[in-house]
Amino acid sequence: SNIESIYHATEAAKTLTNCKLSVEDYRSTISSTIQSDKSTTAEIYYAVCSSVNLGLNIVESTIEKRLNTLAKTDDSILSQGYALLTGAQLSPAIAKYYADTINDLVQQADELDGRILQYEGGISTTAFIFDAFYEVSEKASSSIKIDPKQLIKFANYFSTKRHVATLRSAYYLTKAFKHLSDNKNSIPIVVTRASPSEVNLQNPSVLVSVTNLFGQTVGEMTVTADSAKRNEDGVVVISKQKLTPKSSDFTIYELPFYDKKIPRGFYTIHLTLTPSTNGKFIGLTDHTIDVKV
Structure with a gap:
């Protein structure tokens, strides 16, 4: 018009x-x-x-x-x-x-x-x-x-x-x-897998990206794998394990996952985040990452 x-x-x-x-x-x-x-x-x-x-x-x-x-x-x-x-x-x-x-x-x-x-x-x-x-x-x-x-x-x-x-x-x-x-x-936290979906001897760790919607850093977080369960039977292979920051800007965190004792299968990792700084962060719980062993 x-x-x-x-x-x-x-x-x-x-x-x-x-x-x-x-x-x-x-x-x-x-x-x-x-x-x-x-x-x-x-x-x-x-x-x-x-x-x-x-x-x-x-x-x-x-x-x-x-x-x-x-x-x-x-x-x-x-x-x-x-x-x-x-x-x-x-x-x-x-x-x-x-x-x-x-x-x-x-x-x-x-x-x-x-x-x-x-x-x-x-x-x-x-x-x-x-x-x-x-x-x-x-x-x-x-x-x-x-x-x-x-x-x-x-x-x-x-x-x-x-x-x-x-x-x-x-x-x-x-x-x-x-x-x-x-x-x-209020800033929603975006959590995504930053490594291949398959975990093996060559890729033994799960890398997790933690950012805002723009993909920018939200500062240091304590990222905890509350559990990692095998989808078919609910077997828990990880419990309350903290991830390690992998990048200086705290956007990538690492969870060592591959272990010869872990049975093959598809797993869902449940993550919780705790901010180290004061911020109006939302969406700190109920994050899941799927991987295959």
Whole structure:
């Protein structure tokens, strides 16, 4: 739409030095978008952002009224996401009103396998909504109102989406990763196997990667293998064994595993992490690594 083009132009001009746009070229389109009953929530967002970028005065009560009306006619998750992002452009008081709705929006997410949360519309929609949660909370100066268990389920979903099809998805996924790796927020820990799945004489150890979603270090952790059980019969071959840091940045830990006495088979290693530094870490338990002997 025309207002979307104006939004992109003003966003680009904001980041470029010596790029000044003529306010008068856009004033009437922005104003009519805000006043029009036919405007969508997305268009209201574009108009408000464009106003902010161009230094135009915003009558917040008018925007609130438009958003409230739109909420009655379009309660789609995308529309609600745009409402949050619009709220993030307004006063902290209005932003707080929208930040307080985050929990309701989280409840609208679909849960898969008890470990993933996503919205209908896939990665593009989910990462977009997730970004809106953080943007509006930041404007409201309030902490993000998402239960840590739910936050981990969103993080699980994002961590499976390293390759995305559109620039929009990539943009919002990167923003989601950034929010979930920022020290001022809760940081989910990502634990993955960093060595071959088969353990043998040549590869006697299991290497485990411990990072944030960006693959960056989260500082030193005490990583403990609570147990290693053979899948077919539950035989425990390791119990409460600490892993050894293998890299100076504490992203790789080693668990010696191969032993002639260990029977052949498929094993699941259960890991628990304990941080050495103070941080808002979540997802420190219930990590599993599968290996074959």
